């Protein structure tokens with residue numbers, strides 16, 4: 696199959712991530728853990744990086760800003776699940792709305808960014824499916840990263856550090 700030429704700009708994408716990471720409120724995600732002790736901040740960075748790399752690999756044109764912001768904010772729920780009394784099911788269906796509520800307090804989100812956050816657990820959150828390419832990418836990348844972080848214990852999946860180790864998304 697012939698690969699479609701895309702013009703996704705990694706520098707625009709990375710700049711959005713940098714801006715978010717400068718925010719002390721966003722940095723709070725580094726205080727909470729998930730998936731084998733991985734911090735939530737590392738996880739959302741992994742998801743952002745893998746989302747972009749899948750788009751490049753499959754030749755999908757993306758809105759760099761929306762993808763970066765949606766991926767970085769998709770798990771902005773600010774707690775460690777293991778320290779709560781929530782069931783995995785309850786956490787699974789409720790945390791996208793919690794993340795969205797927290798993110799909306801600090802950022803003016805577009806409709807697309809809102810849907811990326813709200814739909815990332817689909818099909819678990821059946822009534823909120825991904826409605827854009829960017830939302831599908833985050834939904835897929837989230838599952839891929841969760842498996843890597845839980846089973847393979849690769850906490851930093853970023854392209855630069857994993858260039859020689861990861862064969863996926865190349």
Ligand SMILES: [Fe+2]
Pocket residue numbers: 769770790791815816
């Ligand atoms: Fe999540």
Ligand SMILES: [Fe+2]
Pocket residue numbers: 738742769770837
């Ligand atoms: Fe996630």
